[in-house]
Amino acid sequence: MSARNWWIERAALPLERLKRGLQTSWRTVRELTGDDAYERYLAHHAACHGGELPLDRAAWFKQEQQRKWDGVRRCC
Amino acid sequence: MLMATNSPSASFMRLLGFLLWPAVALLGAAALGGIALNRGESINSLWLIVAALCVYALGYRFYSAFVAAKVLMLDATRATPAERLADGRDFIPTHRWIVFGHHFAAIAGPGPLVGPTLAAQFGYLPGTLWILLGAVLGGCVQDFVILFCSIRRNGRSLGQMARDELGMIGGAAALMGVLAIMIILIAVLGLVVVNAMRHSPWATSTVAATIPIAMLIGLYMRNLRPGRVIEGSLLGFALLVLAVVGGGWIDESAALRTWFDYDGPPLALLVIGYGFVAAVLPVWLLLAPRDYLSTFMKIGTIVALALAIVVLRPEIRMPALTQFIDGSGPVFGGKIFPFVFITIACGAISGFHALIASGTTPKLLANEQDCRFIGYGAMAMESFVAIMAMIAACVLEPGLYFAINSPAGLVGAEPAQAVATISSWGYPVTVEQMAELARQMGETSLFARTGGAPSLAVGMASIFASAFGGQLLALWYHFAIMFEALFILTTVDAGTRVARFMLQDLLGNVVPALGRTSWYPSVILCSALVVLGWGYFLYNGTIDPLGGINSLWPLFGIANQMLAAIALCVATTIIVKSGRAHHAWVTAAPLAWLVIITTTAAWEKLFSPELRVGFIAHANDLAAQIANGSIAGAAVAQTERLIFNDQLDAALTAFFLLVSWIVVIETVRVCLAYLQGRSCPTFTETPYERAQLVD
Structure with a gap:
């Protein structure tokens, strides 16, 4: 490896790490908030019920929200 | 665990590990000793934070590890319901x-914000010690063990587990207990909000704006x-901040502010109407x-408060103990024990x-071993929230704290009278100080704002304003x-x-149509019944001269501790039936403590001759006052209502007492039957299945 490339790689490394770190955090935030729930549903659907057509985003969200509140979800 | 490595770095890490925990223990002991033995001089809140973090760390590292390994025997190779029953929903x-x-x-x-604020009337020490010890030995263990039990039973609910493991009587008692606690919980929390909005156009308009x-x-x-x-x-958050600022504009406008200026009872009716809708x-x-908005707000504010306290390290002004441990406290009546x-x-x-x-949690866990981190760990974190609430209440000058939290019926409705009473207890406060505080917070008056929310908001506002700069006290207060x-x-x-849902489930046994959760007439009827239930207690809380919190909060506490006792009964039964009766003290000891405190408290609420403690004594006293004519005219009708209310509270307390003892007796019966080899409800753990998921 030439000296110049070595330096470029050294310089890129923290940036690369930062980028990956930010991506991971963003994914975590989306998962924590349930922002990616529809994507997860699609993945599950494709894996387990491949033959049927999945619900679209709006229909799925409506159904989920109604279902989620049929139990104890919040505490004192 | 791999312990065989002998490389120098591994040895060094092991040495560090050996030194770390004794150091944490020493630091924790020093901090606890410091806060417990400190007298006279004010103490820095950092001591409380350090003591708390050390106690949680030790509890987590050692006690929860013991419970995980020896009592519950968590098994990482065992498939969880999330894996076995995965349905994507x-x-x-x-x-x-x-x-x-x-x-x-x-x-x-x-709950963890209001309770410590009220308990600060005993001084910062009793509440702090109970929050720490109660959590690591009781609350965290309860959450952890119940989560574990549910995971080993396909994610079944507490009520179902009570029925399965304790039998029909225990199960029915648990269900009734949950319904009752729900009613009281909503009433008392509603009262906290109403007291925060009373005659405060800014607060009322801001809270009203959260609905649209x-x-x-x-x-x-x-x-x-x-x-x-x-x-x-994010959009909602921006609008909420705008609502806080906008509330200030409404408050400044003489015409608009009258629209949002209400006394307690009409506000209670508004909250009741809102609840039904x-x-x-x-x-x-x-x-x-x-719920999305409040969750974001909750996590964000709690993190901000923790940061602000660590950055600012405010001095605690409240003494370690006050004279009110004798039961004469103005915030609520009753001795330090119970x-x-x-x-x-x-x-x-x-x-x-x-x-x-x-409920939801056991259905999500991918690995059984995470029960410890999630059950024990999350409760330790909630306990830390309670410690922060305690700090926020105790950084106020005690005179101010008592002026905000003492009901007018006790210290007098006139400001001069109230400050004279409070100052005579040894907590000096002046009318000017209170007026200045109210002006800074953008309120007309902060006297007798019981319920804990206003004093917590004053504490939080002063911490936030000092830590994050700016003189925006009024904005922080209303935020x-x-x-x-x-x-x-x-x-x-x-x-x-x-x-x-519970009511529909119950009524559905009698009239099947009412049990259909989506049948609109049933939805309307059952919702109305539930709202009337809590609404009754809420409304009467606002007309109570002693402030309502005085009678409702202990009732809520008793109900919540009773539910904890039921949960620990189920947990103890399951541990005994799993063949590890010699470890059952892990849940039986906190259970015994809860039974002692709830029984003592319920007994005192029923039979204490002290008017502010005993419901029956208070009812009799009011009746005597009507009889001898010292209450007359228009006040009679209202007093009769207070009497009925006292009697209702007494009946409810007796009901809680009865339910918890039924469950305790059933637990003892079932455990003894198991140990003596007699017949008892069978152990319902799902059979072992090997986990396929690679974590």
Whole structure:
């Protein structure tokens, strides 16, 4: 490896790490908030019920929200 | 665990490990000793933080490890319900940090903020010690063990487990207990919000604005941008901040402010009406978006408060102990034993958590071993929230704290009279000081604002304003009020809904049509019954001269601790039946303590001759006053209502006492039957299946 490339790689490394770190955090935030729930549903659907057509985003969200509140979800 | 490596770095790490925990123990002991033995001089809040963190770290590292390995025998190779029953909806194997986040957001409500604020009347020490010890030995263990039990039973709920393991009687008692606690919980939380909004146009208009904001976000997330939760929540947050600022403008306008200026009883009626509407509206329109907003707000504010306390390290002004440990305290009546343990339920041990730990959480865990981190760990974190609330209450000058939290019926309705009474207790405060504080906070008066929310908001506002700069005390104050109201109202909505389901379930046994949860007449009827139930207690709380909190909060505490006792009964039975009776003390000891404190407290609430403690004594005293003519005219009707209310509270207390003893006796019976080899409900653990998921 030439000296110049070595330096470029050294310089890129923290940036690369930062980028990956930010991506991971963003994914975590989306998962924590349930922002990616529809994507997860699609993945599950494709894996387990491949033959049927999945619900679209709006229909799925409506159904989920109604279902989620049929139990104890919040505490004192 | 791999311990065989002998490389120099591994040895060094092991040495560090050996030194770390004794150091944590020493530091924790020094901090605890410091706060316990400190007299006279004020103490820095950092001591409380350090003591708390060390206690949690030690409890987690050693005690929860013991419970995990020896008592429950967690097995990482055993498939969890999330894996075995994965359906992509309820049962979803989820990363442990995500589950932790969901679980913490679900268990952390307004309880750990209000309880410590009220218990600060005994001084900072009793409440702090109970929060720490109650959590590591009681509350965290309860959440952990119940989560474990539910995981080993396909994610069954506490009520179902009680029925399975204790039999029909225990199960029915648990169900009734949950319904009763729900009613009292909603009433008392509603009262906290009402007291925060009383004659405060700024607070009232801001809280009112949260309703259309939630609806707007509901529409946004359903129709405009379906499922875009982060976008919707950020938009909602911006609108909420605008509502806080806008409340200030309304407050300044002489014409607009009268629209939002109400006394307690009309506000109670408004909250009751709101509760009913929220219960019958579809969830996507109000409940679900409000929950998103309140969860964001809750986590954000708690983190900000922790940062602010660490940055600012405010001095604690409240003494370690006050003279009110003798039971004469103005915030609520009753001696330090048992009432400090009743007043602080959430934050030390909260039975309600058992419903969450046997609800959504067990259906998400991918690895059984994470029970410890999520059950024990999340409760330790909630306990830390309670410690911060205690700090926020105790950084106020005690005179101010008592002036805000003492009901007018006790210290006098006139400011001069109130400050004279409070100063005579040794906590000097002046009318000018109170007026200046109210002016800074943008309120007309802060006297007799019982319920804990206003004094917590004053404490939080002063901490936030000092830590993050600026002189925006009034904005911070109303931000804190909005934050508290937001998730109290979420609990009101969600609690009403759950209580409605339970009622429908119960009534469905008699009239099957009423059991259909989506049949609109049944929804309306059962929602109305539930709202009337808590609404009754809420309304009467606002007309009570002693402030309502005085009678309702202990009732709530007793109910919540009773539910914890039921949960620990189920847990103890399961541990005994799993063949590890010699370890059953892990849940039996906190259970015994809870039975002692709830029984003593319930007994005192029933039979104490002290008027502010005993419901019956208070009712008799009022009746005697009517009889001898010292209460006459228009006041008679209201007094008769107070008498009836006392009698109702007494009946409810007796009911709680009865339910908890029935469950305890059933537990003893079932455990003895098992140990003696007689017949008893069978052990219902699902059989072992090997986990396939690679974590």
